[in-house]
Amino acid sequence: MENKIELQKLQHLLQTEAKDFDFLEKLSADELRTLRIRIAEVMDLDQPEIWGRVAKVAKLMPNFLNAKVSETVLGALITANISTYVPIKDAISIMKNLSTPFLAEVAEYLIPEKSEELIENISVDTLKKITTQLVRNKKYYVASGFVNVLSFPKIIAISEVITDELDLILIAEFVENKAHIARIVEGFSDKRILKIIQTAYKNNKQEEILTVFKLLSPRELTRVLSIVKQLSGADQDTILQDFVTRIK
Numbered sequence: 001m002e003n004k005i006e007l008q009k010l011q012h013l014l015q016t017e018a019k020d021f022d023f024l025e026k027l028s029a030d031e032l033r034t035l036r037i038r039i040a041e042v043m044d045l046d047q048p049e050i051w052g053r054v055a056k057v058a059k060l061m062p063n064f065l066n067a068k069v070s071e072t073v074l075g076a077l078i079t080a081n082i083s084t085y086v087p088i089k090d091a092i093s094i095m096k097n098l099s100t101p102f103l104a105e106v107a108e109y110l111i112p113e114k115s116e117e118l119i120e121n122i123s124v125d126t127l128k129k130i131t132t133q134l135v136r137n138k139k140y141y142v143a144s145g146f147v148n149v150l151s152f153p154k155i156i157a158i159s160e161v162i163t164d165e166l167d168l169i170l171i172a173e174f175v176e177n178k179a180h181i182a183r184i185v186e187g188f189s190d191k192r193i194l195k196i197i198q199t200a201y202k203n204n205k206q207e208e209i210l211t212v213f214k215l216l217s218p219r220e221l222t223r224v225l226s227i228v229k230q231l232s233g234a235d236q237d238t239i240l241q242d243f244v245t246r247i248k
Contacts (some may be wrong), residue, residue: 005176006032010039037113067097076102080109088121095126103144104133112145119149128133131158135167144174152180159184165192165199173208182215194227197239206239212244221247 006029024032070079083091083106095103105129112119124132127146132144147155162168172181185193200209213224228239 001156001227003027003029003032003231005029006036008174010036024181031107033113037111069104070094071098071202076105077109080106083110083118084115088118091118092121093121095122101131103130104137104139107134107145108139108142110145112149116149117144120151120154124154127154127158128161132161135162135164135171140167140170141174143171147171147175147180152183154185155180157182164202165196166205168196169200169203169205169208172212173205178212181212185212186216186220190227193224194230197224197228198231198235201235201239206242210242213243214247 003025010024011031024035027035065105070082074082084203086094103126110119111206127150131143131146133190134140146158150158159168164169170222172178175181178219185196188196225240225243228236228243231239
């Protein structure tokens, strides 16, 4: 599963078809992750010396002015690269003066694995706004980056703004730690879990939810099975058969 997720991320990053990367399937998830991060660094103009110098210049200006320059002059890509060279406290201060659409655009150029400390220090309110904007823009891959590096309490908090079941499934598709998704699902009502199941099967995304359901506690899995039994006819038979085959 980790290999599959990393291959999907590479496909998204390079905007190409999965079949073009069949030869990469022999690599481990760690090797694929290393390749993906290096490609992202090159694509995002990873130049430590340049961004370090620009960050030093930024320290000479008030953060509200840095925010203005970032959004009107530098743009999202350069802002994202500089953010890792600015002290966390200043980066957060600058972010408070940036618009939500621009923050969402900056998030597209961040490499989560290299920005964990920065992302974790972003306020829950700001994370919710960015996530809402990313979902609105259908940037599911980018939103999944938050889930992959944030502490669990913050993941729970931002999951509250993902109100559409298909959006939730499409984000979960790129999340490496499926156990986090399972814990989120355990907090959902029976009604919402039923909607997630129906949405997944309607959109041929049942593989994603079955992978997550395998990680539920026995008690929660029993609850999900009782929810499935609320369905009628062929739908119930198909889903129950999948549960028996895949989850046992």
